[in-house]
Amino acid sequence: MRRLLYLIGALAVAGLLAGAPASAATKNVVIGFTASQTGKLNVEAIRQINGLNLWIEQVNEAGGVKLPDGTVLKFQAKFYDDESKKERVQELYTKLINQDKADFLISPYSSGLADAAAVIAQQYNKILISAGAASDSTYKKGYTLIFQVYTPASRYLTGALDLLAKMDPAAKKLAVIHEKDKFSTDVVEALKKYAEGKGYQVALYEGYEPGTTDFAPFINKIPAGTDAILGGGHFADTSTFAKQLHEKGVKAKMVALLVAPPEPKFAELGEAAVGVIGPSQWEPLATTYNQETAQKLNLPFVGPSVAQFTQAYQTKYKEVPSYHSAGGYVAGLLLGEAIRQAGSTDTAKVKEALDKMDLLTFYGRIKFDTAKEHGLQIGHEMIYTQWQKDAQGKLVNQLVWPEAFKTADVQPYRVK
Amino acid sequence: MRPWARLGFWLPLGAVFVWGLVVLLLREDTLRETTFTLMMFVGMASSLNILLGYTGYVSFGHIVFFGLGGYFGFYLLSQQGLWLLPAAVGGGILSGVLAGLLGLAVLRLRGAYFALATIGINEAARAFVSNFGPFGGATGLFVNFQAYQAYGGAGPALWTTFMYLWLVTLAVLLVSALVQGSRFGLGLMAIREDEDAAMVMGVAAPRAKTIAFMLSAFFPGIIGTLYFFKNGNVEPGDAFQLHMSIEALVMIMLGGQGTVVGPALGAVVYQGLRGYLLTSPLFKSLHLAMAGLFLLLIVLFVPAGAVGWLRHRFPRLRKVLT
Numbered sequence: 001m002r003r004l005l006y007l008i009g010a011l012a013v014a015g016l017l018a019g020a021p022a023s024a025a026t027k028n029v030v031i032g033f034t035a036s037q038t039g040k041l042n043v044e045a046i047r048q049i050n051g052l053n054l055w056i057e058q059v060n061e062a063g064g065v066k067l068p069d070g071t072v073l074k075f076q077a078k079f080y081d082d083e084s085k086k087e088r089v090q091e092l093y094t095k096l097i098n099q100d101k102a103d104f105l106i107s108p109y110s111s112g113l114a115d116a117a118a119v120i121a122q123q124y125n126k127i128l129i130s131a132g133a134a135s136d137s138t139y140k141k142g143y144t145l146i147f148q149v150y151t152p153a154s155r156y157l158t159g160a161l162d163l164l165a166k167m168d169p170a171a172k173k174l175a176v177i178h179e180k181d182k183f184s185t186d187v188v189e190a191l192k193k194y195a196e197g198k199g200y201q202v203a204l205y206e207g208y209e210p211g212t213t214d215f216a217p218f219i220n221k222i223p224a225g226t227d228a229i230l231g232g233g234h235f236a237d238t239s240t241f242a243k244q245l246h247e248k249g250v251k252a253k254m255v256a257l258l259v260a261p262p263e264p265k266f267a268e269l270g271e272a273a274v275g276v277i278g279p280s281q282w283e284p285l286a287t288t289y290n291q292e293t294a295q296k297l298n299l300p301f302v303g304p305s306v307a308q309f310t311q312a313y314q315t316k317y318k319e320v321p322s323y324h325s326a327g328g329y330v331a332g333l334l335l336g337e338a339i340r341q342a343g344s345t346d347t348a349k350v351k352e353a354l355d356k357m358d359l360l361t362f363y364g365r366i367k368f369d370t371a372k373e374h375g376l377q378i379g380h381e382m383i384y385t386q387w388q389k390d391a392q393g394k395l396v397n398q399l400v401w402p403e404a405f406k407t408a409d410v411q412p413y414r415v416k
Numbered sequence: 417m418r419p420w421a422r423l424g425f426w427l428p429l430g431a432v433f434v435w436g437l438v439v440l441l442l443r444e445d446t447l448r449e450t451t452f453t454l455m456m457f458v459g460m461a462s463s464l465n466i467l468l469g470y471t472g473y474v475s476f477g478h479i480v481f482f483g484l485g486g487y488f489g490f491y492l493l494s495q496q497g498l499w500l501l502p503a504a505v506g507g508g509i510l511s512g513v514l515a516g517l518l519g520l521a522v523l524r525l526r527g528a529y530f531a532l533a534t535i536g537i538n539e540a541a542r543a544f545v546s547n548f549g550p551f552g553g554a555t556g557l558f559v560n561f562q563a564y565q566a567y568g569g570a571g572p573a574l575w576t577t578f579m580y581l582w583l584v585t586l587a588v589l590l591v592s593a594l595v596q597g598s599r600f601g602l603g604l605m606a607i608r609e610d611e612d613a614a615m616v617m618g619v620a621a622p623r624a625k626t627i628a629f630m631l632s633a634f635f636p637g638i639i640g641t642l643y644f645f646k647n648g649n650v651e652p653g654d655a656f657q658l659h660m661s662i663e664a665l666v667m668i669m670l671g672g673q674g675t676v677v678g679p680a681l682g683a684v685v686y687q688g689l690r691g692y693l694l695t696s697p698l699f700k701s702l703h704l705a706m707a708g709l710f711l712l713l714i715v716l717f718v719p720a721g722a723v724g725w726l727r728h729r730f731p732r733l734r735k736v737l738t
Contacts, residue, residue, distance in 0.1 A: 189555075
C-alpha cells in the first residue's frame with residue numbers, strides 16, 4: 001500500500017512538472033532536413049550536418065534568438081537519412097513538415113536531392129535554405145521560398161578566366177574537359193559562354209562519362225598551344241585526371257579543375273597536384289571576410305569570425321572544416337538572422353527578411369536574387385586555391401584569387 | 417474455371433483498391449507519400465514478376481523501362497505540354513515498344529547470359545540519355561513549379577499523381593492475375609519449367625516471351641513518368657539506378673515469385689521495413705544493417721518467399737493466395 005502511495009505521489013509530481021510551462025516564453029523551432037548519412041555523398045553531407053549542428057549548439061548556448069514580444073527561440077534539428085538517393089526525399093520532407101512539425105527546412109546535400117525537396121517545401125509554404133546544392137536550374141522554376149547558400153554552378157569557373165586574363169593577357173586558347181553530369185555540365189556550359197564573350201577560343205570541349213578512369217583519349221586531343229585546361233567533375237575522377245595530365249607532361253599556363261583541388265586529400269597526388277587551381281566556396285585561409293571588410297563594403301557583419309568558426313569546429317569534430325561544413329553552419333546562421341530581423345517565425349515575414357538580406361559573414365557575402373531567379377545566391381564569390389611548393393618543398397594550398405584574398409601569387413602550371 | 421471466378425484473383429486487387437481508397441479518403445499527406453513509395457514498388461515488382469515469375473527470365477534491366485519510359489513521358493509533359501495522363505501512357509508505350517524490339521534480340525539468350533545482357537542495356541540506356549539533346553543531356557529536364565498550377569496547385573497535383581499511381585498499380589495486378597490464369601500464362605510457365613519441352617508441346621516461345629517482356633515493360637514507363645513529375649525533374653543518374661532493379665528482384669523473391677500476391681507483399685514488406693527503419697528513432701542509424709539481416713534470414717529460411725511458404729505449409733490457402 002505504501003508503495004502504491006509512493007507511486008501515486010511520484011506520478012503526481014511528474015505530472016505537475018510536465019504540465020507546468022517550462023518557461024512561458026520559450027519556443028522550440030524545429031529545423032528539418034534529410035542528410036546523406038550513408039551512400040555515395042555521405043562525407044560531404046556529414047560535414048554539412050556537423051556545421052549546422054555546431055550553429056544550433058552555439059545559438060542555444062548563447063540564449064537563443066529573442067523576438068520583440070519577449071519569446072525566446074531555441075533551435076532543434078530533426079533529420080532522417082536519405083541514403084544519398086532521391087527515392088524517399090519527398091516522403092521524408094512531407095513527414096518532417098506534417099508529423100515532426102518542422103518550422104524551417106534545410107536542403108539535402110547535392111542539387112538533385114535538393115530539387116526534389118524544394119517541390120515539397122514550396123508546396124507547404126516552408127522556407128528551405130539550400131546548402132550543398134549549387135545548380136542554377138532550381139531557381140529557374142519559379143520557387144519563392146528556396147534560398148541558396150552556395151555560389152551557383154554557373155560561376156564556379158568563370159573567376160578562373162579572370163585570373164587567367166590577369167596572369168597572361170595574351171592567353172586565348174582553352175580546352176574544356178568535364179564530367180558529364182548535371183553539376184559539371186552546368187558549370188562548363190556557363191564557362192563556355194563566358195569565355196566566348198571574353199574573346200577566348202574554346203579549342204576543345206569534351207565530356208567524359210561519370211566513373212571514367214582513363215583520360216588519355218581526352219588528353220591526347222588537347223590541341224598544341226592550349227593556354228588553359230579547365231573542367232573536371234567530382235573528387236575521384238578529377239584527381240585521376242590531374243594525375244594523368246601530369247604523367248603525360250601536358251603543358252599549359254593554367255589547369256583549373258572542379259571540386260577535388262580544394263580538398264586537403266588532393267595533396268596525396270604529390271607532384272601532380274602542383275600548380276592545379278580549384279574553386280572553393282570557402283577556405284579557412286580567407287580571413288578577409290571580417291568586420292573591417294564589412295565596414296568598407298558598408299554591410300553588417302554577422303556571426304563568428306573565420307578563426308572563431310574554424311577553432312570551434314575543430315574542437316568539436318577534431319578535423320579542419322571544409323566548405324561543406326561552413327555551408328551547413330551558414331545555413332543555420334542565415335536562418336537565425338532572418339528570424340531575428342523578421343521578429344517572427346512566420347514564413348512570409350522571414351521570407352521578406354531573407355529577400356532583403358545583404359550581409360557579410362565569415363563565409364562571405366550573402367545576397368539573394370529577388371527578381372527572375374528568385375533565391376539564387378548572387379552575393380557570394382568563389383575563392384580559387386592553388387597547390388604550390390613552399391621553401392621547404394612542401395605542398396601547400398594557397399589562395400590565389402580574387403586579389404583581395406591572395407595568400408600567394410599565382411604560378412603557371414607547366415610552361416616548359 | 418475462369419480466373420476471375422476464384423477468390424484469389426480478387427484478393428490482391430481488393431486489398432490495393434481499399435488501401436488506395438482509404439488514403440484518398442483520409443487525405444493525410446504523410447500517409448500519401450509513404451503509400452506512394454510503397455505502391456511504386458508494388459507496381460515495379462509486380463510488373464517484373466510477369467517476366468521473372470511466370471517466364472523465369474531474370475532481368476536486371478527492369479529499371480531501364482522505368483527510366484527511359486519515364487524520361488519520354490516527362491519529355492512529353494515538360495517539352496510538348498502534354499497532360500500528365502497521356503504523357504504517362506506515352507512513356508509506357510515507348511517502354512513497351514522498346515521491350516518488343518529488345519526482346520527480339522536478347523530473349524534468344526537464356527539464363528545467366530540473358531541476365532548479363534540486361535545489365536548492359538541499363539548502362540547503354542544511361543549513356544544514350546546523357547548524350548541525347550532533346551532529353552536535356554547530362555543535366556536532364558525539369559518542370560517549372562507553375563506547371564503544377566494546371567492541376568490545381570502543387571498539393572492537388574501530388575494527389576492526382578497518387579491517384580494515377582493507384583490506378584496503375586491496380587492495372588498491373590489485374591494484368592498479372594489475368595496472365596497467370598490464362599492459356600498464355602500457362603505457356604509462360606511451361607517455358608519457365610523447360611523451354612525446349614514447351615516448344616515441342618506447341619508453345620510459341622519466342623512470341624510468348626516477347627509479349628511477356630512488353631507487358632512487364634509497359635507499366636514501369638507509366639510509373640516512371642508519374643514519379644519524375646512528382647519530383648519535378650529528371651536526371652540520367654536518378655533514372656537508371658541499377659540498385660532499384662535489384663531491389664525489385666529482392667521484393668519478388670521475398671514475397672514469392674510466380675504468384676500475384678507475392679511480389680506485392682514483398683514490395684510492401686521490404687519498402688515498408690526500409691521506411692520504418694529509416695525514420696524510427698531506435699534504428700535510424702542501423703537501418704541498412706537491419707534490412708540486410710532480415711534479407712539474409714529470409715533467403716536462408718524461406719527461399720520460396722512468404723507466399724510460397726504459406727502455400728506449401730497450408731495447402732488450403734492455395735485457393736486464396738495465387
